[in-house]
Amino acid sequence: MAGPDMSADLGNLGGNQPDDDLFADDDAAWDILEGRGTARDADDDNAADRTDALTGRASQSSHSSHQGVIARVFDAGFAEFGDILRDAPDAPLPLIVALDQVQDPGNVGTLARTLYALGAAGLVVVRHGGAAPGGAAARAAAGALEKLPVAKVTNLARTLDEADEAGYTIYAAGGAAPDMDGKPGSGPRNPFTEPLRTPAVLVLGNEDTGIRPNVAKRCHFTLSIPMARDFDSLNVAQAGAILVGCFAARRQKG
Template sequence: MLIMKPETTDSTILPGIKPVLDQLRQSPDRVDSVTIRKGRKNADTDAIVTLCRRHGIRFTFVQDTALDKLFSGNHQGVVARVFNAGYVEVEDVLEAALASPLKLVLALDQVQDPGNAGTLARTLYALGGGGIIMPKHNASALGSAAVKASAGALARLPVARATNLSRALETAADQGFSIYAARFDDGSVNAFTARLDTPAVLVLGNEDKGVRPGVAKRCTASIHIPMQREFDSLNVAQAGAMLMGCFYARLQS
């Protein structure tokens, strides 16, 4: 019997070996991550790991206590987080952006906090943006915290997971998108005064490390928010909202 414990309408905890296997076989694009009990090794768990590797899905081995926090019932040592809206291809996100009021895509380069990811999705959707691209690895899970922070936006925006974010940006550039990195460097320009072309991809980096240098190399330009007081930095969701506002302002002018 398949038992689901809903976290929200957009994100689900799926416990049990057979339900997780079935989900991985039938709709791997909806599986965000899989958690497996340490020491649990048999043909079924081997099959789960194989499918996760095949589809680029994150999987981790943890103690029972960690699994119990995810699901308090009989999880059989396996729990999956399912993103009900499902993931799409990078090309689908780019196509959606071209048909959106604001022809803008967010690329989240290893943004870790699900609250930040959800808040960014909420702002992007409200301003008319096209979708989100994120890496398959070292990125925020779009679980209950992200879904809650998005206020339903994650169910409405197409989201793609890229095996290689740099290549995804190359694909966008080939389709005529300008690529902007939110990054302060020697060539960075003031986002409030710069000419910002669309369609565009805005790359936002990790909360601590920012945009990775290899990813920044694929960007058309770097833009930043000018600070009027001495201050360390803005939260990525705050900075992202302000930068998206700059693109929106250009659309209205």
């Protein structure tokens, strides 16, 4: 997903976020996910539990509601990326998917569901600019976020450097090749015919802007989904599922 001009366009999401969707730029949501912000002062607790004298209904702040949603759906907490790297070769599918500022939590949850079902090793999300794995992500994941290792990183480029040093092949999902200074595989590859290598990291980019240049240049190969018809409305979760399926198929073939 180096840009919105890729063969399978990952920019068309179709639909708005529900009111309780939580984004990484929502610091309160991330504080709860990271183990902070769970303690409320007495005034806030009283306000959250207060019963309106006229309506008889308990009032609750949106922050408190978000807090409860996250606490219920992400009890597993975050994994260390180094641990995922260490354990990935033993996974049924030695593939890690890294999300470069994917902003729709539904996409995050759907991808987590696909990854867990196909045996992938884990998911990487960024702390700033991407969706927090809160309520909407958990609903789309259907329980997968509670089982799949998820790492949170602040600098995805450095994270990919770490994967590269560990011997992982890094793939960028997209149509335009990143500037890799003449490295092998700088042109887009067909994931249906490419002899995909594992252990690997697959990078999926932002729904509108794709993979950031500083992240893209860390990738060894670019994968572009060939479209059989004049149709370019695959979103990031759909395209990601196709690519993960290609890795799984290659793995099954040995």
